[in-house]
Amino acid sequence: MFFKSFLIFLSLLFYLSSLAAENIVLVEQAEDIHPSILKGKSKKFSSPVGSYQTLLKSRGKGGIKCLIYKVPLPNKPQSGVLFFIKGKNSCPLAEKEKREVLYEGIKRLEAFDIDWDKRFSFKLRLNYGDNKERVLTLFIPFPTAEKSYWPGVRPIRHREEKNRSLVEGDICHIGCSQEKSNCQSCPQGQWTAFLSLNCPGEVSGLCGAEKCGQRGQNACVRMTTYRQRVDCEGMKKYVYCSFGRELECQSNGDLTCR
Amino acid sequence: MLMEMFDFSGKKKIIVGFILLALGGLSSYFAVFYYKTSNRNSQEKVPSVVWELVLDRVSRVWSGDFSLQDEYFSEACSELSLTQGLDNSLIPKSLKACHPYLFRCFFEGRKSSVKHKTEFFNYEVLFKAGESKRRGASNLEVDIKVGEDKKSFELTSFCRQVELPQGVYWADNKAKKEERLWHTSGIRYFIDKHLVRNLDVKLWLAKKEDLKRLEGLKEKYGAKKGKDLFSPSVDLLPEEMKAFCSDRRQEVLSSRVKAAITFHHGRKSFSDILTFPPSFNTPPHPFGLRLQESPAHLAAKGAPYEKKEACLKIKASECHNSDDNDHLLYGMGWLGVSELLGGPAEYVVNLEFPRKNLHPSSYYHAMSSRVHEAGVRVFWSGRGHRRIDFNFFTTPFFENSVDHYDVGFRCMKKILRSNVL
Incomplete structure (x- = not known):
């Protein structure tokens, strides 16, 4: 009898300990914490239905890791999912196979007991299954990237080093291409703006300082235009050459000075 | 039913009991371990509030809020003769702010502490040897150690620069x-x-190492000390100015950006800059929407003006080397940029009109001179600082009999914000 009780006690202890271990999550280098959680108010995540709510992101050397909650749909009340997902620069929500599911079948999720003064933590209460409840505590080591009490002082963020190194004369940005500018990778960050007849609405960039206006160089930019089609004569309002030089339109759309 | 589950006999009892004991012990250990590491903050090796006090202190010093006469600082920076004969009250905070060298003099090797309740917590700022390896990093990276806790931070140069709002401006x-x-x-x-x-x-x-006429310059600057170190640099030639800015991943201020910030923005409010063009009656000075807000305009009209206030806006010849009125910082305009009118003449890069590369408004001109306006440009050959190196065309030349004219400069940085507008 005594032995049986002892065994039950041990099993309960084992169960409780594993429970305790499971419910605490440590999040290093947290940023982009959900605004409602950051404001320190408790928040029930119930809308918009079916949406993915980013609770926070954690940035490390390998990329970023997001904690996402998928809000359940009204016709599927237990379809809420809480998961981690990793990505390089953003979290690929559509790639279900990359998810590290923490809990699924969630009916309700609430953030509460939010403390940014002492413990730097908040809790998530999950209701799932048949009225089962779980409380998850997230600790975010101080200081977080979000807290900017101190102007000019911030925790180091891991940044992706661009592999491509540019030299003077390289095009560092193509206007109207939807690509991100790479002009900060020009030698000593020096670059010059120019426009093309094919893209008068967005500035392009060339590595090197003062590389416009002179003979054989691109024309310099005065301003871009919303107009879709501009002829060579019309471009004189938007670009300029150095005094005494004239604008020349090349067949490939380049605007140069002669 | 629960009791039946555990109905073993003899040896099996002992083995099962042993296994359960071991598992129970292990899981308790892990639970405590997780709890301890997760709760590091509330376990309080170094309380968060102490970190806050330390970061308060560090960010204040970084913002220039420290005395140049601080003993530790003066000794650390002694080889520059920085503080020789210097009255700290004469140096504006903004000239000490976001300055890696001064910050390092203040904190390197310094053992400091903060007090929280009745306990003292030691802290130290640790600097990394050599330049930052991260390409493009123009901020200062440091480690701050509080007690046994150490964390890495970067100190940004936010206080040295200001961004020109997107919109249309006067050239x-x-x-x-x-x-x-x-x-x-x-x-x-x-x-x-x-x-x-x-x-x-x-x-x-x-x-x-690699600049011409370097030795002469090094000797000249080697002799500068004390308050003079906080005055504008006025001896460089354009090639040297460009090299200086480029080594900081910046470029020399362009003529049209100089015009944009020296004219008033010409709109009813700051937030209108993005959506409205400037008024055609925009005053050619950065102090406000009315012409009369410029002392140069009042002086030119023969109207009375208050000299002390005037010299805080335009450092004209009446203000230079005069005890009360020679301020290190003056001429702050609508954007928060200082030293826009008066002071040394300013070199600018002008790609459209290369022979209009100098803003002549300076302390060689009286307050009533018409050079103290935005958009005025003359030519500097960049070969030297003598009369022969300047061509003012029809603009009134420097009023000074000595054949040497100071030319200052400043840097700016351009970043392309792609997929915008």
């Missing part, structure tokens, strides 16, 4: 007003709030 004076307008077009301009200082050039020269 230099031209016959047709429409041709004077230009738009930032998604290019972000970060402009240095002050002219480049002697201290910065002195530090730069110490690391520079």
Whole structure:
């Protein structure tokens, strides 16, 4: 009898300990914490239905890791999912196979007991299954990237080093291409703006300082235009050459000075 | 039913009991381990509030809120003779702010502490040897150690620069007003709030090997000390100015950006800059929407003006070397950029009119001179600082009999914000 009780006690202890271990999550280098959680108010995540709510992101050397909650749909009340997902620069929500599911079948999720003064933590209460409840505590080591009490002082963020190194004369940005500018990778960050007849609405960039206006160089930019089609004569309002030089339109759309 | 589950006999009892005991012990250990590491903050090796006190202190010093006469600081920076004969009250906070060298003098090797309740917590700022390896990093990276806790931070140069809001601005004076307008077009301009200082050039020269006429310059700057180090640098030639700015991943201020910040923005409010063009009656000074807000305008009209207030706006000849009125910082305009009118003449890069590369408004001109206006440009050959090196065309020349004229400069940075507008 005594032995049986002892065994039950041990099993309960084992169960409780594993429970305790499971419910605490440590999040290093947290940023982009959900605004409602950051404001320190408790928040029930119930809308918009079916949406993915980013609770926070954690940035490390390998990329970023997001904690996402998928809000359940009204016709599927237990379809809420809480998961981690990793990505390089953003979290690929559509790639279900990359998810590290923490809990699924969630009916309700609430953030509460939010403390940014002492413990730097908040809790998530999950209701799932048949009225089962779980409380998850997230600790975010101080200081977080979000807290900017101190102007000019911030925790180091891991940044992706661009592999491509540019030299003077390289095009560092193509206007109207939807690509991100790479002009900060020009030698000593020096670059010059120019426009093309094919893209008068967005500035392009060339590595090197003062590389416009002179003979054989691109024309310099005065301003871009919303107009879709501009002829060579019309471009004189938007670009300029150095005094005494004239604008020349090349067949490939380049605007140069002669 | 629960009891039946555990109905073993004899040896099995002992084995099962042993296994359960071991598992129970292990899981308790892990639970405690997780709890302890997760709760590191509330376990309080170093309380968060102590970190807050330390970061308060560090960020204040980084913002220039410290005395140059601080004993530790003066000794640490002694080889620069920085504080020789210096009255700290004469040096504005903004000239000490966001300055890696001064910050390092203040904190390197210094053992400091903060008090929380009744306990003292020691802290130290640790600097990394050599330049930052991260390409493009223009901020200072440090480790801050509080007790046994150490964390890495970067200190940004937010206080040295200000961003020009996106929108359309006036460029230099031209016959047709429409041709004077230009738009930032998604290019972000970060402009240095002050002219480049002697201290910065002195530090730069110490690391520079490959410039012509270097030895002469090094000797000249080696002799500068005390308050003079916080004055604008006025001896460089354009090639050296460009090299200085380029080594900081910046470029020399362009003529049209100088015009944009020296004219008033010409709109009813700051937030209108993005959506409205400037008024055609925009005053050619950065102090406000009315012409009368410029002391130069009042002086030119023969109207009375208050000298002390005037010298805080334009450092004209009446203000230079005069005890009460020679302020280190003056001429702050609508954007928060200082030293826009008066002071040394300012060199600018002008790609459209290369022979209009100098803003002549300086302390060689009286307050009533018409040079103290935005958009005025003359020519500097960049070969020297003598009369023969300047061509003012029809603009009144420097009123000074000595054949040497100071030319200052400042840097700016351009960042392309792609997929904008």
